[in-house]
Amino acid sequence: xxxxxxxxxxxxxxxxTDFPITDISYNYNTSIxxxxxxxxxxxxxxxxxxxxxxxxxxxPLESISKVKWLNSYEFIIVGNERFLHHFSIxxxxxxxxxxxxxxxxxxxxxxxxxxTGSTDGKIIxxxxxQKAISDEMIHKxxxxxxxxxxxxxxxxxxxxxxIYKGRMWVWDLRQASKPVYQTETxxxxxSLVLCKENVFSINDQGILKTSLNLQxxxxxxxxxxxxxxxxxxxxxxxxxxxxxxxxxDSLNIKSEHQLLSIKVPDMGGFEPIDINRVLVYTxxxxxxxxxxFENLKWAEPN
Numbered sequence: 001x002x003x004x005x006x007x008x009x010x011x012x013x014x015x016x017t018d019f020p021i022t023d024i025s026y027n028y029n030t031s032i033x034x035x036x037x038x039x040x041x042x043x044x045x046x047x048x049x050x051x052x053x054x055x056x057x058x059x060p061l062e063s064i065s066k067v068k069w070l071n072s073y074e075f076i077i078v079g080n081e082r083f084l085h086h087f088s089i090x091x092x093x094x095x096x097x098x099x100x101x102x103x104x105x106x107x108x109x110x111x112x113x114x115x116t117g118s119t120d121g122k123i124i125x126x127x128x129x130q131k132a133i134s135d136e137m138i139h140k141x142x143x144x145x146x147x148x149x150x151x152x153x154x155x156x157x158x159x160x161x162x163i164y165k166g167r168m169w170v171w172d173l174r175q176a177s178k179p180v181y182q183t184e185t186x187x188x189x190x191s192l193v194l195c196k197e198n199v200f201s202i203n204d205q206g207i208l209k210t211s212l213n214l215q216x217x218x219x220x221x222x223x224x225x226x227x228x229x230x231x232x233x234x235x236x237x238x239x240x241x242x243x244x245x246x247x248x249d250s251l252n253i254k255s256e257h258q259l260l261s262i263k264v265p266d267m268g269g270f271e272p273i274d275i276n277r278v279l280v281y282t283x284x285x286x287x288x289x290x291x292x293f294e295n296l297k298w299a300e301p302n
Contacts, residue, residue, distance in 0.1 A: 006240060006253050006260045008292045011277075016043050016054050017285035022064055024281055026273040029072040035281065036064035036077060044089065047273075047289070057092060059085065066107035068114075070128065078104035078116060084126065099124045099133060110153040121145025123160060125173070137171050137179075150191045150201075157212075159199055161189035166203065168192075168214055183214040188230070191245070195236040202234040202245050207254070221254055232269055239275040240294060246270055251280055253292065262290065 020038040026047070027034070035043045040061040045054040061079040069075045070086075077085045082100040087093070099116060106117035113134075114126040122145070125135040139146040139162050146162035153159075157180075158171040166185035185208060189201035199210045200220060209220040221243075229248035236243055242255040246267055253260040266283040273279055280288040 006242060006255055006258055006292060006294060008251075008253070008260065008262050008278075008290050010288050011291045012289040014045065014287040014289075015285060016045060016287060017041070019285055020283040021268050021281040021285060021287065023067050023269065024271045024279050024287070025067045025069050025075065026271060026279065027069045027072060028273075033279065033287075034067050034069065034075055035287065036067040036079075037285075038063050040064055040079070042067065042077065042087075047279075057087070059087075060094070060096070061085070065103070065105055068107050068109050070109065076107070076114065078107050082118070082120075084114070084116060097126075097131065099126060106148055106150055108151065108153060115151065115153060115158070117148030117151055117160070119147040121147060121162070123148060123151055123158065123171075125176070135173070135176050137169075137176050139167075139169060141167065149188060152192045152194050152199075154194045154212075159192055159194065159212075161192055161201060163188050168199070168201070168210065170212070170214060181214045183210070183217065185210075185217055190230055190232055191234045193234050193236045193243070195238070200234065200236065200243065202231045204230040207234065207243060207245070221259075235272055237272065237275070237292075240292065244270065244272065244278065246280075251278070251290070264288065 021035050022038050023036045025034045033045050033047045040059050042057040043054045064077050064079040067077045073090050074088050080103050083096045084099050086095045100118040101120040104116050104118045108115045112128050117123045121139045123137040127134045141164050146164050149161045151160035156173050160169045166187045169179045170181040172180050187203040187205050192201045201208045206222040207220045210217045231245045231247050234245040242253050244253050251262040268281045268283045270280045278290045
């Protein structure tokens with residue numbers, strides 16, 4: 001019997017700011033990393049170049065929550081206001097669009113469509129080519145808008161989570177006037193990932209597994225004890241068949257048989273950039289490039 005074991009090493013450390021880094025987006029075409037900071041700046045760096053030089057862009061935002069590349073030269077940012085900001089590094093021109101009523105907390109790109117989630121309880125569907133809102137999903141409980149924690153898109157469906165009683169929602173994007181499924185999970189689901197025909201989500205108790213129609217809910221992985229610092233993000237690596245998520249001071253990697261925890265003081269978040277590398281950023285302006293590699297070892301005989 002062969003059992004899979006994951007391990008990791010830091011291949012590069014980059015110091016680009018003294019302010020907390022709030023998000024990172026990696027451009028696969030140009031190998032340029034765009035890091036957003038808590039004080040509303042963007043820092044661009046060529047990750048595969050040996051030096052640590054970077055370019056800085058000042059933005060209208062006081063604080064940036066999410067950044068996302070659209071193509072080789074354009075990206076969008078959102079943050080502590082109701083606007084979506086569109087930038088081009090060719091001329092540094094910024095075009096702003098008012099799309100929400102309050103702060104924007106989540107951002108996804110799917111094909112040529114942008115999705116944004118806000119504390120106003122709405123997920124807005126934004127058509128890039130038309131530069132206009134094409135639809136919206138309003139999350140309400142007893143008439144009150146529920147702040148969006150996270151959402152993911154798969155085929156014609158959008159899966160979302162809100163704060164109130166850990167509610168999860170499923171929307172048909174072809175008719176998004178009301179959710180087709182919803183359920184309460186008791187604990188707030190901070191981040192979602194779709195894989196293996198299931199929805200996996202992370203909360204302070206562990207990793208929750210539900211069906212795509214939310215008909216069953218069970219724990220895929222349960223933490224030994226609830227964390228005082230709820231995890232912020234979960235992703236799935238198909239190459240390693242493992243989940244990655246972060247807590248306050250660690251990046252965690254869970255395969256079927258192994259759990260690896262990498263200590264990262266003042267960790268802010270992470271972003272996988274290929275099958276073997278993960279960018280980890282901190283609240284002290286540091287970025288680590290972690291290489292994850294797989295060891296095969298013989299299990300002890302019974």
